[in-house]
Amino acid sequence: MSQPGAYGQRLGQFLRLKETPPALVTRSLRSTELAVTETRNDRPVPGLSGSFAAEDAFLVSLKLRDYPDCELWDDGKYITKADVHAGTTYLYDLKRDPRYVIDKPFHSLHFYIPRSALDNISDQCNAPRIDELDCRVGIAHDDETIRHIGASLRKGLRRPDEANQIFIDHMMLGLTAHVAQTYGGLARKSSEPARGGLASWQAKRACERLESDLGGKLSLQNIATELDLSVSHFSRAFRISVGMPPHQWLLHQRVKAAKQLMTVRDLPLTEIAISAGFANQSHFTRVFSSIVGVSPAAWRRETLGATPDPPPSSSR
Structure with a gap:
């Protein structure tokens, strides 16, 4: 059975890597898969990258190495050349078959975000669903938040046995919300009431569930569902009540x-x-x-x- 989603093995095949690149996956938004994959090739064989089957999803790519004079393709057509700089972020719409010519060493983090994840974020924020993200070909974004999240997740990619699931859930949820707001125009309705912390029984129950699984295999989705809360509401309310995010408390x-x-x-x-x-x-x-x-x-x-x-x- 082929792997769904443009991450891990499928992303490695797209970039013509010999081995499957490391990836971290979360299903914290109503079982929707979010993933981050680290890709690197210091000695690529020159040629056009592979092609993804069209899907209603996006790749957010944080570049970790300069890639000068990058030849970019979109919808089967050559579009432009651009100098790609380390630390910048690019967004790709996977419905449009984004491709590029691989002819130099590369190193990147790729965050996979399906449309369903953006819809879930919008619904949780009581906001209109996002139409499109800013996926202009060749346009780089100087995004400090994505650099920070990327640096945190790279530690987990290097040592996956040390990355507890709650930490992965928390970071990927934060990245998806940031992308939705920054590149999709998501904004809460002004009429939405401010949300506080958890009720005392909810905080007690959440702490008991976290403490019962010190290995960190339990997901944020499991705990939030038990409390009849969305994952984003639970994470925010837990931090207000306890003073730190769930993964740090753990x-x-x-x-x-x-x-x-x-x-x-x-x-x-x-x-x-x-x-x-x-x-x-x-x-x-x-x-x-x-x-x-x-x-x-x-x-x-x-x-x-x-x-x-x-x-x-x-x-x-």
Whole structure:
């Protein structure tokens, strides 16, 4: 069965990559797929890119490397040449068969956004549905928000086992809303009442559900549905009530659980990391150090006067 959507394997085939590029996928908007794919080829074979089957969807492409004198095609016709600069963003309408000549090294992030995702965002904001996005051929956008989201998601693409699903949901939902507002003219109706935080029982239930799955496999959609809220409303209300986004709150709970486990003096940090929901000891150390300010081993020594933790066994 062929993979739906212009991401992952299909995007790799379009760019004539030998291996499937890394991708992160979320279904946080009523099961609509959103995805980000990182593509890179330092030694491409010159030629025209592949072609996507027409679909009502868009690619938002963040360029990570300069690509001078890029030959652009649209609807089967040569349109123009443009100098593409690292850090800029381009939008492509997949109904129009966007293509380009691959004759230089390239490196990009591609965000896949189907029409249904934009419709869901509009419905949640009580706003008219978006007609079109600004997909003018060869027009670059200097978009700091997309650069920031791209930098955050690249960490997850490099270490997919460390990227919890709630974080992916949160970042892709934010990107889709930003694209809808910035390039589609989405605006909430002025008559829409301001929304506050969660009710106390909702906040308690959401925290219990997040804490029950420290590994982060639970999606924002699951929790929002249980509370009879849209994903975007839930994410916004949770941050108002708790003081941080769900994925950050989850990281703090992992650290809290790890601290409790570290009171068991003979328990290795490798086992503590897995038990507290981290992918491995390296992931545990990075997150713990960023939140607490010292490494887990240092915190354990300072708090308990423990001896240094033995190095992980190489026999595993």
